[in-house]
Amino acid sequence: MAEKAMISSKLHLGYLELNYSVSGHTIGTGGAEAEQQQQQSVTEEVLERLCPPTCLESFILRGGYVGRQLPNWMCAPESAEFKSIRYLTLENRPFCTQLPDGLCCLRSLEVLDITDAPAIECIGPQFQASSSVAARGSDASTSAPFPKLRNLQLIGLCEWEEWEWNDCEEHMDVETAIAMPCLERLHIDNCKLSCLPPGLASSKRHNLRELNLYEVSNLTHVENFPSVVDLDVFDCPELKRISGLAMLQKIRITRCTKLEVLEGVPALDSLRLGDATMDTLPEYLRAVHPRYLELYSNTKLHECSSSPCSSEWKKISHIGKRDINCIEDSDTSSDGYSEED
Template identity: 55%
Template sequence: MGLRDETNKQQQQRVVEEVIEKLSPPSSIRHLYMEGYFGSRLPNWMMVPATCGFKSLRILRMDKLHYCTQLPDGLCQLPSLETLAIYNAPTIRSVGPEFQSPSPLAVGGGIDVTARSVVTFPNLTFLRLAGLCEWEEWEWEEQGEDATVDAVAMPALKVLQIIDCKLSCLPPGLASSRRHALRELCLYKLSNLTYIENFPSVVQLQVLYCPELRRISDLSKLQKIEISYSPNMEVLEGVPSLDSMEMRDGTMETVPEYLTTVTPRYFKLTCSEKLYKSLLTGSSSCEYHKISHIKSCAIDYFRRR
C-alpha cells in the first residue's frame, strides 16, 4: 500500500508539473500568488532565463510548497519585483547562491562572467521567508573589495523577515558592509541562530524565540530592539545609537548582565512576577543595579490566566 501511494503521488506530481508548465502567466502580470503547489520542482517559466519576460511583476507570493526542494533561481532577474514572500516550504534545506545571483553561463567552452555583474533583485524592498522549517544553510558570500555598491544583490531591500527555520547564522552577502537600504530585520523562531552582526544600516531589530542566540554586535545605526524569549543572550555591543529597548520573557528571573553595557533612552521589561517584585524594591534589589543607569524604565510581568 505504501509503495502504491508513493507511485500515485509521483504520478500526480508529474501531472501537476506538466499542467503548471503550460499555464505560464502573461508577461504583463503585476501580482502573482501561487498556493498549494503539489509538484517537486517549480515550473521552468519561473527559472532562468524565462523569467526575464515578466518585466512588470511587482508582487510574488508562494505558499504551501510542500514538495519543492529548492527555490527558483530565476526570481533574481525580475527587474520590477518589489515584494517576495515564500511560506511553508518544509522540504527546502539549503538555499544556494543561484537564488540571489545568476549563475555564470557556459559560452563556447568557457564561462560568461557578465552574469556576475548583473544587479540582482534590483528593486526588491520586502522579503519574507517563513515556514522553511528544515532550512539550515544559506550560501551567499560577500562580494570582493572591488565590487561596487550597486552590484550588491538586493540593493534596495528595506525589510527582511525570516520566520521558523534552522539557520545558525545569516550569510555574509546579506550582512554586508555595502548594504545601506536595509532598515528592519525580524528574526522569529530561528532555533539554531547563534549570533547577529555587521548590519550597518539596520534601525529596527526584532528577535523572538531564538533560544541559541548568544551575541548581537556591530549594528551602528540600531535605534530600536526587541528581544523576546531568547534566554541565552550574553553580549549586546556596538549599538551606539540605541534609543528604545524591549525585553519579554515570562520565565526571566534575573536581569541579563549585558544590560549594564547599553544606555537606551527608554527600556521596557516584561518578566516573571518574582523578578518584577524584586525590581520594585529599587536599590535594595540585587538585580536593580543592572538597569539603574537607564533613565526611563517600564517594568511589568506576565499574569497567569
C-alpha cells in the same frame, strides 16, 4: 484545459492568483508511489501550461501545490522576460526542495513572500546569483540580482539550515553589484539557520532598516548590520550575541534565554525585553544606554527589578525611562510580544 485557457495571451492581465486544493490527492497519505509521482507530474505540467503573460505585475501561488519543482518560466533565463512583476507570493509547497534560480532575474520585483516550504534545507547562491547570471545588458544600475527588492519574507521553511551566498560580490568595485541592493525589510520565521550569510550583512548594504528573526532555532549571533535600525528577535533559543549594529535604534528581545552579549549599539533608543522564565536580568543591560526600557518578567523578578535596593535594579537604574510589567507565571505565551507593535 490549462493550455486552452491561453493565459499567456491575456496581454492586459496584471494580477494572477492560483489556488491549489489538496482534495483528491493521495500524496503523503499512503498512496502508491507510482500514483503519487503521477499526480506530481500532472500538477507540474498544469502549472507549466498556465504560463502568464510577461506584463503580469502580481502573481500568487497558494494552496497545496504538490509539485516537486516550479515551472521553467520561473527559472532563468525565461524568468527574465517578466519585466513587470512587482509582487510574488509562493505559499504551501510541501515537496519543493529548492527555490527556482530565476527569481533574481525579475527586474521589477519589490516584494517576495515564500511561506511554508518545509522540504527546503538549503538556499544556494543561485537564489541571489552573481550579476553575470542575472544581468540583461551592461547597465551597472540594473545588473544586480533582485535590483528593486524591498521586502523579503521567508516563513515556515522549517528544515532550512544553510543559506549559501556568493561572497565574490564583496570584492566588486561597483556598489550596485551586491544582491538585493534596495532591500529594506527582511523577515525570517521558523527555520534552523545557525547564521545569516556575510553577503547579507555587507558594508555596502545601506537600505536594510528592519530585521525580524522569529523562531530561528539554531541562530547563535546577529552581527555587523550597518544600516539596521529596528531589530526583533523572538524565540531564538541559541542566540548568544548581538553586536555591531551602529544604527540600531529599536530592539525587541523575547524569549532568547542564552543571549549574553548586546554591544556595539551606540544609537539604541528603545529596548523591550520579555521572558517569563528569567530569574535575573541579563548583565548586558549594564552596558547599554537606551532612553527607554520596556520590561516583561515574572512576578518575582518584577518585584526585584522594581526595588531600588535590589541588585537587579542596579542593572537598569541608569536607564532614564522604565516600564516594568509583570507576566503571570502561568502565561508564557506572550511575554509582552505583539507582532503588530
